[in-house]
Amino acid sequence: MVFARRRRIRPVAIDPATGRRISPWPFVGLVLLVSSFFLYAASGLLAPAWAVVVLLLTWLVMLVLCFVWWTSHPKRTVLLGVLSFVWWWVAITAGGILLDWTA
Structure with missing residues (x-):
């Protein structure tokens, strides 16, 4: 067969x-x-206002870092995307347990 x-x-x-x-x-x-x-934008339902501001600033830093790594380290951007979910969960959970954040 030819193909x-x-x-x-x-x-x-x-x-x-x-x-x-x-x-x-x-x-x-x-x-x-x-x-x-x-998740970061809706954190006001779980965390105080100052914590939401800190979380949004960390997300903004991760976004800028994603664009910085865009061409030089493209696979690191995937790890950064996964880290953004993990960091939110750790921050909200730690704040709820250690700082007694209540909704």
Whole structure:
């Protein structure tokens, strides 16, 4: 059969400006980070106002760090997205236990 020996080619996204391959990992990390924002924004239901401000500032720092790592360390952005969920859970849980936050 003629088609049995054809080589399969994976589609690769190439940046037309630089000619380099575009990695999907920064996009995955950004989606994770942005999807965690609703937890940080809704933290006012569980935490005092000053804690919500601190949480939103940490989320903003993680967002800026995601863009800083976009091209230099694309796989770190995924870890940062996962860390955003973990950090929110740790902060809310620790605040509830240690600082006696009540809704």
